[in-house]
Amino acid sequence: MSTRGLIIAAPASGSGKTTVALGLARALRQRGLTVQPFKSGPDYIDPTFLTAAAGRDCFNLDSWAMKPGQIAALAGAAAGADLALAEGSMGLFDGVALSGATGTGATADIAALLGWPVVLVLDVSGQAQTAAAVAQGLARFRPAVRVAGVVLNRVASPRHEALLRAGMAEAGLAVFGALPRNTAVAVPERHLGLVQAAELPRLEALLDDVARLIGQHCDLDALVAAASAGPAPAVAAMSVSPPGRRIALARDEAFSFLYPHMLAGWRAAGAEILPFSPLADEPPPEAADVCWLPGGYPELHAGVVAGAGHFLEGLRRFAATRAVHGECGGYMVLGAALVDASGARHAMAGLLGLVTSFAQRRMHLGYRRAVLAAPMPGHVAGAVLAGHEFHYASILAQPDAPLAAVTDATGAVMPETGSRRGLVSGSFFHLITADA
The missing domain is CATH 3.40.50.880 (Class I glutamine amidotransferase (GATase) domain)
Incomplete structure (x- = not known):
């Protein structure tokens, strides 16, 4: 039987996916759960942070480069874990123009293939009920991709949060949490993306800070309960030949x-x-x-x-x-x-x-x-x-x-x-x- 999983995705890059994924992985680990992390797409940096947060190697799942059976083989790393947690890349449906082995490289391809529901992280700066229209559009765009709910990010005030929650209720979408706009938790950046995990002297403290943020402002029990798995695809070899002995x-x-x-x-x-x-x-x-x-x-x-x-x-x-x-x-x-x-x-x-x-x-x-x-x-x-x-x-x-x-x-x-x-x-x- 496939491990239950969640995919942390967003409408666009910079919405806060990494913060939520890292914080959720570390917070659940602190609760004694075994979390198997994954990263959608070819990113090199985020997996190192997810590995540190979860305490298990994070594997890339790439629908452009990998065949369905190869993705299934890697997803098998979650066997025995309490939860598979995958961080998306870019926007949920963003990929290349021409499909590769399984799809376009979009996070949605992985969600559809493995049956893991999506939690949308929404940057709600400068909008209120309109955020629900965006989330509802994402939830309806591809029938094979199921959106379990949202995490609201960069919420300005209690009034702002109330308006956002009202919009989500009208759209029929669960709200798993609301993160405040002003927070000192941040991962430094470099020209290829994030600074590597090993280069941060305060890495463990940073991950604990992110876990505390997510634990304080998100419903961890509801997030775990939202996880599920679809029918497991047939497993195939990953076609990884070692260059030598x-x-x-x-x-x-x-x-x-x-x-x-x-x-x-x-x-x-x-x-x-x-x-x-x-x-x-x-x-x-x-x-x-x-x-x-x-x-x-x-x-x-x-x-x-x-x-x-x-x-x-x-x-x-x-x-x-x-x-x-x-x-x-x-x-x-x-x-x-x-x-x-x-x-x-x-x-x-x-x-x-x-x-x-x-x-x-x-x-x-x-x-x-x-x-x-x-x-x-x-x-x-x-x-x-x-x-x-x-x-x-x-x-x-x-x-x-x-x-x-x-x-x-x-x-x-x-x-x-x-x-x-x-x-x-x-x-x-x-x-x-x-x-x-």
Whole structure:
């Protein structure tokens, strides 16, 4: 039987989904409930906060990149938990124009597939009864998506709350809580979204503060009672092939963006993970047969990476005999140079000819489908990979042979093809799943 779940969604980004999801996960955990967190879409940051709040690994559920059975397999992580709690992305029905494996990447796809009801978080600033019309429209837009009720956010006064509740009663929607406009609880932001959970020295205190806010202003019992589950879809393999049997994995503040389901899939397939820290000037462990450099924020640590002689020399020695792959920030570090936001140029590993610059900022954001032109660790030539790209770096040089033919979610050809040279490969997209 499927675990009962809830999806925390909203009409738009910035409505307060993360605050409610984090606070609810931590508050229920403090009550002794086991909460299994999920994140709809390809976000890298929110899952780290949800993991910390719930005390269990948070997995991404992505309807564009993943097939229904793959989503069901990941949702199975909630087996034995008291509640599955998924945070949505953007607006409830927001996705790309063309459908992928299961849908458009919208949170609503996950709600329809798994049968988890939606709790809408509404930013009610500057409106009263009209908020009910918005919520009612969302509740009726797609019959397969059930809206259980709402949490009102940024409520200005008791009078404001009374008007909002009256509107919701007329619309036939339950109100699970009302959060005040003025609150000191906030998670700091950075150009790729939120600051990473591990970077906040007050993380536990912050999560406790958010839990206290939600506990004081929301009906936790009613929220738990609203959870339910639909018929479980047939489970299929997640198509996660480990890049090697013993994987040297860069893990620190500069190399932290790796989807949890990828790491779990590697381990489930029998791979051994050997973590090391480039920022601590550690080379890849010699016992490994492949090295993987995830993305992160290398531009914030470019000087440290450039000065990490043991790491760079060890990486070059490793690449002479064994495969090395980098994703996004890891790809940039494999290149010849990285220009930071101030215009300073930092020499990188030089295993590829890539030169990137943050002095010439341009957002690169969206789903990517890649057909490999040559093998990369874990995947053969011709394999079709689905991933996501999000960075602000500009390419100044990309002289090596392309790793793949890459298109976005509309089918448009992307110039960010990745690169390969010898045993070294890299891409700007973060791998989510593969067809082969």
